[in-house]
Amino acid sequence: MPATASPTALPHSPDDSAGCDVLVVGGGINGCGIARDLAGRGWRVTLVEADDLAAHTSSSSTKLIHGGLRYLEYYEFNLVRKALQEREVLLRSAPHIMWPLRFVMPLQPDGNLLRPAWLIRLGLFLYDHLARREVLPGSTGVDLRQHLVGQPLQPQYRRGFIYADGWVDDARLVVLNALDAQARGAQIYTRTRCIGAERDASGWNVSLQGPDGTRRTLRARALVNAAGPWAEAFLRGVARPAGGETLATRHLRLVKGSHIVVRSRFEHDPANPHAYIFQNPDKRIIFAIPYERDYTLIGTTDVELPGTDPAGARIDADEIAYLCAQASHYFREPLTPADVVWQYSGVRPLLDDESGDASAVTRDYLLESNQDAAPLLSVWGGKITTFRKLAEDAAEDIGRMLGERRPAWTREAALPGGDLSGWIGPAQRPDTDFTRFVQAVTQRHPWLAPTLAHRLARAYGSRIDDLIGDAATLADLGNEIAPGLHEAELRFLQRTEWAVSADDVLWRRSKLGLHLSADQRAAVADWLAAHPHRPTQARSPNSPASRKAA
CATH class of the missing domain: 1.10.8.870 (Alpha-glycerophosphate oxidase, cap domain)
Structure with a gap:
């Protein structure tokens, strides 16, 4: 997306003596969530984002609030449990932009099972019981020949399962966190780059560049690196100690996830919407989700981006063909690239665990604290469902490093517009x-x-x-x-x-x-x-x- 002249401006003084307690770099879901949590605990917070809020990864997700059923195959029980615990917390915090959604998983015809029915039942049993549920129903089996959700599918799909997760307007979720952070005292500056961050024993001297090229300096007691796909590059090229050596200790694995949007491929009861989760021969899964009233959203892919600027990530013809082909294995009405009316790609900043398969790389997050001098917290990885818990953990780490621990508060709090x-x-x-x-x-x-x-x-x-x-x-x-x-x-x-x-x-x-x-x-x-x-x-x-x- 092109960056446009911004209405925001930097602090007026080139030497802001007041400064802030914490500077957060990155206006995606993790950065805005952290700024909100910190501001709500009473710290003076400034957040800077080089582009628009949610301009990249955080507006390009599959838009699900989910535990990640497939991660059970990789024994990611802690990640799945943490995400399952968050689903209903988030649904209650903003019912206008998040709502329950039921997912239909068709079983492959007998003799061609990618995953046997007993294994899926076991996975769904764990999914139902790893965390407490009050709103979302448990999983059930379904006869696709008799149920409305089977009508859009090819006739060989006779049995399946239905389970519950949630849907979210991801970009609006980011904006609501920024709004709440601002209402609690945070300063939010978009189209503002952090072009330098020099560290000493007691704080950070930060250079900021506004949309018109104007530069200002800001003094911060602590720095949060929530730059998403740019988090490693930020530590290697922007943030550094007075001695000049790099602060980067880890490597990110950048994985592109692409989605396509087509005209609606199914119609259900609007009061009881269902989506589909399809198993593919390559052991990956894709979702087909009712979208924007008249459309179906299909995704996602996992494509490595070695040495590529994340801002330039775009869906390619092979990805479009892949998504169309996999969906066509299931829907009665085949999909072709000509049916695609819109597409988008996001880059997931996954912590490199040396896994050979991009689909197997953990989606869990890691918060890395560095107290060699003034506090530095770097956010590695993560997924949209766990953003609130990540922000809560980050605020705890910042409080510990500043020697000022303050109580958590977001679990029971509504986001702006969410208290009806x-x-x-x-x-x-x-x-x-x-x-x-x-x-x-x-x-x-x-x-x-x-x-x-x-x-x-x-x-x-x-x-x-x-x-x-x-x-x-x-x-x-x-x-x-x-x-x-x-x-x-x-x-x-x-x-x-x-x-x-x-x-x-x-x-x-x-x-x-x-x-x-x-x-x-x-x-x-x-x-x-x-x-x-x-x-x-x-x-x-x-x-x-x-x-x-x-």
């Missing part, structure tokens, strides 16, 4: 709570078309009235710049969510780009270019100034 009680009363279940919330939104704002009301409820949760403000008619939201996208929402995204470019709005803050024509996407870009917004940083929607501006 002001609309629907006490929470019951995340999935049914959201259904009740949509009903409340349509009752309060009957002039909103049902599809628009649902989309805004999904995107913003209980923050929806911060966007709508005093509007009483659709015309009060301003001109409709593209179908379903009005000026009021664009201003809201600029003002509160660090959105600058059309890509920020259409592919990360939303997926509206998938539903719009090239001309309609260009109209959004033109409007943003004609209406730049340049505060020092995006306002918290809960601040008095933000409410007045709305």
